[in-house]
Amino acid sequence: MSSTDEHAPPPTPTFGERVTRILGAVSGDPIARAEIDMARVLEELKALGAEPIEDLTPDEARRQPTPADAVSSLMAKYGIAESCGDIRTRDLSYPGAERPLAARIYYPPHAGGTLPIVAYYPGGGWVLADLDDYDASARAIAARAGAVVVSFETRKAPEHKFPAAHDDAVAAYRWTLEQAETLGGAPELVALAGESAGGNLAINVAIAARDREMLPPVHLALIYPLAGVDMNTPSFRINEFARPVNAAMIGWYLGHALLGVDQKEDPRLDLVGRADLSGLPPTTILTAEIDPLRSEGLELAGRLRSSGVAVNAIDFEGVAHGFFGMGDLVRHARSAQEIVARDLVASFAPAERGARAGRAI
Template identity: 70%
Template sequence: MPTPDPIDHRIDPHAPATIGERVTRILGVVARDPVARAELDMARVLEELRLLGAQPIEDCTPEEARRQPSPADAVSSLMAKYGIPESDDDVTTRDATYDSGGERLGLRIYRPAAGAEPRPIVVYYPGGGWVLSNLDDYDASARAIAGRAGATVVAVETRRAPEHKFPAAHDDAVAAYAHVLEHAADFGGSPDLVAVAGESAGGNLALNVAIAARDRGLTPPTHLALIYPIAGVDMTAPSFKINEFARPVNKAVIEWIFGHALMSAAEKDDPRLDLVGRADLSGLPATTLLTAEIDPLRSEGLQLGERLREARVVVNGVDFEGVAHGFFGMGDLVRHARTAQDIVGRDLSAAFAVDGRGIRVGRAL
């Protein structure tokens, strides 16, 4: 029996579920499809990604996967179909470069129009599993952080696997952070008010940058914002089982990522990858940690929060039900994404405040 097309492109994106959407959800529940647990706005984005022709990443070569429609493309497509204009975030951008190991790599600087300089700076590492990392695909996330935190966001390009395997991206991430500290005035900011944020594999990079800053005597970040980070290597964790066939990221995708990013399976023992099992997490700044229900990385994200608290790090952990990995930048369509962006912006703003730095703000929802 063919699956009905659940999207009526004439409806408002926030309208109740159509008959087709209801039937699809019932079929998904019967088949134990993790996407059947998605909120309607999230499910519509995932369905649009399918309609755009995205194939399972685990069935693609890295080159094929990079050419595929992305979740950001699905959001843009739905916004065009619904006639929704892009958000007027009043954030301007310009591109720059930094040096890592003799190679010039890209930076994209996001500056909100409101507020006077010097502004705080957020060094942001996009996702993509160290293989698909792309500044364009994560543009909405960087813009949202800049607008809500009132900070200059410097989004960082790192070398990608399999052309440059582990630890190339990790080395680049630290080099980019050191570059921002050295050139903070050029970005209209202060080296004493620099936070670090990252999404998925970028969340892993962000946490490793904070650890490197502690161990190498660099100015420590004011705050950490970790958005469904890759924090471990145990693929028998509960969320890997529950979300084995989730979209757009599932167990096979994470296996594909490690397969392309690492020289050998033995590298999984490196504490930069097994953060929850082998890393020293003491002495790190207060952290905002977001996880998503329909995400194989959920269990290790929750475990990371526990490990950080055991290390006496202040953590504001928020777990979002009904959304999938990658939801953070979908604020124009997904309501939980807007809430997540508000939380990150609020926590960063509080950390940047002279009297509020390091103090836990907000509550887990």
């Protein structure tokens, strides 16, 4: 729907929005750096009653309005229809490391024949979120990449501490390889993608596939991944009070997910400091300006390159952590989805893989 439609959001900031942004800039509010479409989502989330998660228990936090709720609310107000509504889905379960867990399959329109598969891991800091909260991201990847996407839930902390989610993520990948033909794909055309803590899971699954001699994924798409445990990076400092994710929230996630501070030394968490990143597939990394995790995402891209991995790293200004699934409202989200889809498609085409790797190095 164009910006001239009756219910579309105004193309430029209203007077009230301009005043809010000026006051935010004076006070040092990171959201004053957000583009107007991103800022509207964050203000809608606030209007829905979202409270600082770091002040809540996990159960309370799980009942909070989410960024996905804010997007849905704004789309309803503006009369905007979902752009990927023609994606077919099917819910099922997969055998996690210890018990069956929920998964959702997304089929692109007019799916037929053998299709590539993307195993996708949602975010939520290993504590929050479910398949619905990241439904828009999985739909966008399926639609734009023309791939079957399987979104996996993993066990959540604090009920299930680290490395429970990581063990489930590996089990999900193994299941994907085993069931590839049943899913309509092929095991040699499986990629991995994830957002935030899910990005951490995705790269760790690729590392596990390398070390356990499983069939490797053809590509990694890491969207603002949690890649380190240093909370004194430049992006942590400048985005200390950002929304929807800030420095205190990252500490809250780690505090609930880990058995003790010594686990921060585990290479699965300290990817940029302790992990062996060699021998991984071509990787796309997206980072966001208004995100405490920005610095470590950029550092991860550098560490991968120095380990001989082909990397396409794109940093988006004016958007916050969690923007990727907001393509119906946020223009940079649409660009991000196109980048991920383009890189996935290139990795799925054997003749293009060499050229893709050469361009990304």
